[in-house]
Amino acid sequence: MHPLIETFSKIEVFKKLKISQIERLVKNREIIFRRYERGELIKGRGEKINEVMVLMSGKVRGEMNDFNGKNLVVEEIKAPNFLAVNISFSREAILPVDIVSEERCEVAYLKKEKIFELASENIDFLKALVEFLGSKFYFISQKLWFITLNSLKEKILIYLASKYSGGEVVVLDKSIEQLSQLFGSTRPALSRAFSLLESEGIIRKEGNKIYILDKDVIDFYV
Template sequence: MIYISALMQSPLFWGTASEEELKTLLSTVHYQVKKYDEGEVIAFSGDECKSLQIVIEGSVRGEMMDLNGKVLKIEDIVPPRPLAIAFLFGNNNRYPVTVTANEPTVILLFPKQSVIDLMQKNAGFLTSFMNAVSNRAQFISGKLKFLSFQSLRGKIAHYLLELDRHEKGVVTLTKTQEELAELFGVARPSLSRALRELHNEGIIKAEGKNIKIIKRVVLKEYLGK
């Protein structure tokens, strides 16, 4: 199998078997290799999720549209992570977001029956799959909570407080303002203005990527507003 080394690093297969054992295991099930060009849609929101897809090369993004018709990027998915793993089974097993290739991308596709076969043949895969589903459910829950904040200040407050869970009072932004604006679903000038206002009001002190939280209680007041 061409992509065996990459697949062994996937959270679904890591530590479940040796390289030779994994080759043998995969030889017993059906799978496909699919390639996508930059900008090509891999799945539309609402499409039925019929297979387990794992990004092997390149990267993809998940996006959804809000009630105002604005496209919000939920996250980027890089190798060797699976797509929409929490939606493979269940009564409403449909993609919650539209998945698009950010660049030339290679994906391994396992039909649902192959996934069931892997679960029955390898207890390690079954455990890893269940852990991955639980992790995605927790991520989605946090993302929905984040998107429920209607104001830009609420989104900024949530983001900063999440970065500073240990309440050290200082955080370093891991994303550019352009990436943050895309995450928050706003224009970059709007984000810059909001950060500047928080700085001028003495709620935070912004120095490049370093943010000092001065009035934590005020940030908490913005949550849900």
């Protein structure tokens, strides 16, 4: 099987297509492929999206910056996956975030009309696409709740709970800088919040290792 066809077939929505339909997309050159280096801007906030983007390889992040220069990572996406597909099918189709490559990656660009054509040919593909768009809306709603309705201390506890597997140690897979972007805070504020949790006897932080001292608190957020 052609590597490009294999990559497309790994995406949940495209799994509903016949291999012959995916082959037709690739072989008829109805897809444009572009490569990006680490840290490169793929699409900028405010740009109009006229196509459907698929991340074929690598990893990207969607981020926003406020007037004070504070950076907020809205989402991290690993290949293979759609990029901003919910925006592509919106009426305005204006991108609300910057899409930046976190490592070398490749993005495929398809015309929206081609997706409509595939949906008209395959009802299972249409259903999968609608379900995917619904799940993106749910994700954004949860992200908004996480950012706006929780204190910084609660955000840390929610994050630790998501990584907690019942042991005594949670190993952070992100730096303080990365976590501050994820939480929409500054690095000093996040460090102070960690110190506050330590002073309250809930955790003990040693580098990227978080020792859970009060499991009842963590269990509350699981």
